[in-house]
Amino acid sequence: MGMLFSANAQWVLFSALILGMASGMIGCLAYWKRQSLMSDALSHAALPGVVIGFSVIGSKNMPVMIAGAAISALLGALMIQWIRSSSRIKEDTAMGMILSVFFGFGIMMLTIVNRSAGGNQSGLDSFIFGQAASMVRKDVYTMLALAVIVILVVFLAFKEWKLFLFDPDFARGLGLSRRLMDGIYLAVLVMVIVIGIQAVGVILMAALLIIPAVSARYWTHSFTWMVILSAIFGGGAGMVGTLISTMGVGWPTGPFIVLASSVLFVFSLVFGKEKGLWTKAMQIRLQRRELRDAVIEASTAKGRQRGGEVG
Amino acid sequence: MNVLEIVDLSASYRKNKVLHDVSFRVQPGSLTSIVGPNGAGKSTLLKVILELHPKLAGSVSFFGSTHSKMKKRIGYVPQRGSVDWDFPTNALDVVMMGLYGQVGWLKWPNRSHREKALASLDQMGMADYASRQISQLSGGQQQRVFLARALVQDADLYFMDEPLAGVDAATERAIMTTLKELKNKGKTVMVVHHDLQTVEDYFDHVLLLNRTVVAHGKTKEVFTKDNVYRAYGGTLRWMKEA
Numbered sequence: 390m391g392m393l394f395s396a397n398a399q400w401v402l403f404s405a406l407i408l409g410m411a412s413g414m415i416g417c418l419a420y421w422k423r424q425s426l427m428s429d430a431l432s433h434a435a436l437p438g439v440v441i442g443f444s445v446i447g448s449k450n451m452p453v454m455i456a457g458a459a460i461s462a463l464l465g466a467l468m469i470q471w472i473r474s475s476s477r478i479k480e481d482t483a484m485g486m487i488l489s490v491f492f493g494f495g496i497m498m499l500t501i502v503n504r505s506a507g508g509n510q511s512g513l514d515s516f517i518f519g520q521a522a523s524m525v526r527k528d529v530y531t532m533l534a535l536a537v538i539v540i541l542v543v544f545l546a547f548k549e550w551k552l553f554l555f556d557p558d559f560a561r562g563l564g565l566s567r568r569l570m571d572g573i574y575l576a577v578l579v580m581v582i583v584i585g586i587q588a589v590g591v592i593l594m595a596a597l598l599i600i601p602a603v604s605a606r607y608w609t610h611s612f613t614w615m616v617i618l619s620a621i622f623g624g625g626a627g628m629v630g631t632l633i634s635t636m637g638v639g640w641p642t643g644p645f646i647v648l649a650s651s652v653l654f655v656f657s658l659v660f661g662k663e664k665g666l667w668t669k670a671m672q673i674r675l676q677r678r679e680l681r682d683a684v685i686e687a688s689t690a691k692g693r694q695r696g697g698e699v700g
Numbered sequence: 701m702n703v704l705e706i707v708d709l710s711a712s713y714r715k716n717k718v719l720h721d722v723s724f725r726v727q728p729g730s731l732t733s734i735v736g737p738n739g740a741g742k743s744t745l746l747k748v749i750l751e752l753h754p755k756l757a758g759s760v761s762f763f764g765s766t767h768s769k770m771k772k773r774i775g776y777v778p779q780r781g782s783v784d785w786d787f788p789t790n791a792l793d794v795v796m797m798g799l800y801g802q803v804g805w806l807k808w809p810n811r812s813h814r815e816k817a818l819a820s821l822d823q824m825g826m827a828d829y830a831s832r833q834i835s836q837l838s839g840g841q842q843q844r845v846f847l848a849r850a851l852v853q854d855a856d857l858y859f860m861d862e863p864l865a866g867v868d869a870a871t872e873r874a875i876m877t878t879l880k881e882l883k884n885k886g887k888t889v890m891v892v893h894h895d896l897q898t899v900e901d902y903f904d905h906v907l908l909l910n911r912t913v914v915a916h917g918k919t920k921e922v923f924t925k926d927n928v929y930r931a932y933g934g935t936l937r938w939m940k941e942a
Contacts, residue, residue: 421787545806552797555787558752559849562776563801564768610833612788 398635401521404529404536405627405646408585409597411536413623414543415581416602417616418574421554425602427469429595430484432582434465436495436591439516444502449512451528451587455535458583465491466575492591519590519643521631532584539577543616546573551612588631593643597623600650607661626650701764703728703857703888704749709758711741711748717911718744722758724907724916726890728856731883733893733902733919736909737932742892743779745909746859750776762857772801775855777846779862785835791845792830795820798849820852821845825874840871847875851882858882858889865894876902899923 419428438461442454465487472483499513515523524532543550552560553570561567578598585594605618630646659667704726711719718741726732734742747753749760751767762770775798795817796809803809821827824844829837837845843863850858864872879902882889890907893899899906899919906923908914908931915927 421784548800548803548808549805551789551793552800555789555794556778556783556797558747558750558778558782559776559797561752562750562771562774564771565800565805606788610788610790610835615788 397526398522400526400529401524402628402631404524404532405521405588405631405642406624407533407536407540408581408588409601409623409625409627409646410620411539411623412581412585412594412597412627413601413605413619413621414540414616415577416598416600416623417605417612417619418543418550418554419578419598420602420606421612422574425595425599426481426484427466428578428582428598430469430488431462431465431579432586432591432594433488433495434491435459435462435579435582435586436492436516437461437498438464439586439591440495440498440502440513443513444498451531455531455583458586459579461491461495462579462582463575466579495591515590515641516586517590517592518641519586519588519593519646521588521642522635524587528587532587535580535584539580540620542573542577547613547616554612588627588642589646590641590643593647596647596650597627600647600654601626604650604654604657604661607657607664610663622650622653626653701728702726702761703730703763704890705759705761705764706749707759709745709748709760710756711744711753712756713744713753717756719748720912722909722913724913726857726888726905728888729883729886730888730905731879731903732888732890732905732907733899734890734907734909735893735896735899735928735931736914740910740931742909743861746776746861746890746892750774750859773856775850775853775858777850777858777860777863780839780843780846780865782861785837785842787834790831790833791821791826791837791841791848792817794834794845795848795852798852801853817848817852820848823851824848824878838868840867843867844871844874847878851878856887858887860889860891862892862894864891864898896928 416425416428419425435458438457438459439454440457441461442457443449445457446453469480469483469487472478472486473480499517502513512520512523549560549565549570552563553565553567557567557570560570581598582594585597589597601619601623602615604622605615608618609615626646626649629649631642633645633649634640634642657665659665661668702725706725707723709719709722710717718739722745734745736742744753748755760767762774767774792814796813798820799809799813799816803813818827818830821830824847826841826844826848829841829845834842834845847863850860863875867875879889879891883904891903893903900923903919905917906919907916908922908927910931910933914931915922
């Protein structure tokens with residue numbers, strides 16, 4: 390726990406918080422675009438880019454690897470779109486194909502690089518399951534800057550996102566270009582993924598995009614609150630997961646973040662104010678009791694009336 | 701001047717050519733129903749006109765100009781089923797969306813916008829439902845919210861895709877009253893419509909469509925047994941009773 394007090398650890402925790410917030414917000418966009426699985430495909434597709442970025446420079450250079458991850462994820466997105474539009478293959482199949490092919494290729498590249506001299510100490514393995522503690526100050530800065538951009542994009546164009554996600558045709562009629570919004574969406578999605586993979590890893594990055602948004606859905610009927618709650622859940626899970634992973638030597642961050650957000654999800658599923666299972670059950674129970682009371686009241690009133698007639 | 705002028709418009713959907721050489725002109729202050737059998741291309745026509753679906757050939761002009769220049773004067777009511785009503789928002793919020801063009805991109809709406817949206821909901825008899833979650837509205841109420849969102853745009857030319865489909869009698873009356881008010885204010889309204897029985901009562905113009913224009917003009921002159929039969933081919937049983 391001594392690590393908690395080191396400046397570097399505080400920075401890492403802070404960046405996990407900001408990362409969780411950014412991915413929670415983007416996760417809401419993905420949820421209502423019905424593209425939660427797309428984020429999974431794209432995070433897997435980022436791996437080859439990371440490894441190629443590393444092998445080109447020959448050392449762990451964050452900006453280069455982020456650029457590589459972004460290019461590779463975008464390439465994956467383009468290929469999914471291309472497969473869908475030029476063949477009879479549906480989007481989910483296309484995503485499944487791209488996800489596994491890119492990830493397989495990434496693992497192959499990783500093995501080759503790790504075998505070569507110096508590769509073993511590169512810490513490239515941490516990109517699979519995430520190792521927040523392996524981040525140095527400069528990585529944290531890069532990550533923070535990108536995450537703040539992502540949060541600003543969602544915040545500044547909040548009403549545009551709402552309109553675009555609810556009714557893109559109507560949005561187009563008002564002059565809001567679908568292509569432009571799709572482009573910005575893809576850009577921020579890829580940004581969140583590439584900044585998240587070092588902390589959370591390519592395999593589990595999608596969980597940080599999907600789970601907070603779904604959990605938030607159980608608490609509110611307002612899009613604004615859904616985004617805010619999702620950001621809080623994502624940020625909280627990011628911090629708690631990172632904190633736990635620092636308790637053991639070499640513990641990966643990703644799984645702990647996913648577990649932390651899963652706990653939040655189960656809690657929301659049961660106790661969520663709007664859609665929670667327990668909440669719903671209690672509402673029905675309350676309504677049954679009211680109905681029964683009303684029936685009893687009505688029948689006693691009737692009985693009293695009849696009694697009056699006889700008497 | 702024509703509010704809308706369509707010349708030789710063609711469009712396809714997937715592999716099939718859905719619209720072929722569609723040409724017609726619409727005069728201001730008219731209330732037109734677009735009528736035709738399933739697959740006649742009615743919704744596609746609206747989507748091509750509004751540039752939501754690409755055209756293969758032909759031209760569309762609004763008030764003698766292009767869509768992008770005139771988009772503020774054009775209102776659109778999509779089919780109710782085209783959006784996900786589970787989206788977390790309330791009725792007032794949906795109506796506010798009609799004002800986003802006036803609010804300006806990246807700006808936040810203010811109180812006057814809110815009041816406009818409330819007035820529009822009130823006009824559709826939905827004032828009491830302003831803060832109601834949209835998934836908890838009935839089909840007719842959802843349709844009224846869509847109408848209110850279009851009204852708040854204060855457009856001069858409206859396109860509506862089956863606003864009367866699957867709504868109850870009260871909603872149908874409320875919508876038709878609104879459409880007639882729009883017409884009396886000199887606005888032009890084009891409505892994709894399914895119920896042949898009510899065409900004569902509700903609309904002063906009719907566009908009979910079956911991949912191309914079968915007939916177009918004043919309802920009294922054009923909505924004849926012959927023309928309707930030509931548009932629907934042998935699929936029409938209703939005319940025997942008439």
